[in-house]
Amino acid sequence: MAPPSVLAEIATEQQKVTAEIRELDLLVESTQTEVNRLKSREDQMKAKVEEVRRNPGNFQREEIFGATDEHAAAMARRMTMEGQLNSLQSKRKLIDRSAQILAAAQRQLSEYTAPPLPPDTAPLIDESRLLQAV
Known part of the structure; x- marks a missing residue:
């Protein structure tokens, strides 16, 4: 099993990613609502332009322009808001992928067991030389 500190760090990162996903979901939802509102406004303006084109004699030049x-x-x-929506949705996909990678890493680390070292293997750190390095 991996050291508890590594598992704790991954768990902390997963919490951060989960919070960011929730925040992005709210932003995507509100941005989608705004896109829908702007689309409705655009449709109203388009209808006005079509009305002006059908009956140009009924409108002043300033009204037409x-x-x-x-x-x-x-x-x-x-279109600007749709661009922002697409950007948020792309970021959401990337964060989803990060969450999957973190979950897989946590799963693998929790199941990992280091193989025992052969008895004649020298330790990874030569404790007799620790003070010499300082």
């Missing part, structure tokens, strides 16, 4: 500008701005905001 304003509608297309608002639609372009709404589309840009949505």
Whole structure:
């Protein structure tokens, strides 16, 4: 079995990863909600642009340009937020992978037993030379 300190460090890292996963899940959820809201706003602006195109005589020039500008701005905001959402989702996948690796490492370390050294093997650390090194 691996030293308890190594197992404790892995357990601590697993807790940190779990907390980060929860935080990312909340961010993904709120970002998805924002993307949906921005998509709805973009659709409203698109409908306004289509209305202006169907009946240009009913609108002032400023209204026509304003509608297309608002639609372009709404589309840009949505696309930016979708980019952030994709980034968060990618980070979530990476952290999931890290959690799997940590779990596998913990499992392997808890099952590991070092083979005994042959009786005629010198110790890994020559205690008689420890003070000489200082």
